[in-house]
Amino acid sequence: MNRVRAGLTGLALVFVMGLLAAALFGPVGLVAPAEGPSETLATLGVAPGAEVETVPEPVVPAPESRPMTPEELFNEPPLPAIPADPNAEADEMSPIMPPPVEGELTEI
Numbered sequence: 001m002n003r004v005r006a007g008l009t010g011l012a013l014v015f016v017m018g019l020l021a022a023a024l025f026g027p028v029g030l031v032a033p034a035e036g037p038s039e040t041l042a043t044l045g046v047a048p049g050a051e052v053e054t055v056p057e058p059v060v061p062a063p064e065s066r067p068m069t070p071e072e073l074f075n076e077p078p079l080p081a082i083p084a085d086p087n088a089e090a091d092e093m094s095p096i097m098p099p100p101v102e103g104e105l106t107e108i
Contacts, residue, residue: 041048
């Protein structure tokens with residue numbers, strides 16, 4: 001219990017020291033107001049609450065779309081297949097390409 005009390009007392013002491021340092025080294029006086037108009041909307045020439053004229057955007061109709069029929073869906077041309085390597089030798093494990101030999105580089 002004494003450790004907790006000592007820890008909280010130390011924390012409070014650090015907090016009070018921080019407040020004192022901020023009070024001593026903080027700003028001394030008020031900053032003078034800037035010269036000129038204080039109304040920023042007046043400098044822009046805008047009245048508060050003025051309505052803005054909006055130009056309506058032209059309405060572009062969406063292109064017509066229709067669902068695909070089963071004939072169109074299933075009668076599309078097939079995608080091109082990946083061609084086999086013409087330099088590859090057939091193997092009993094892989095009819096397309098033989099397994100690489102140790103020390104041989106295989107290009108992909």
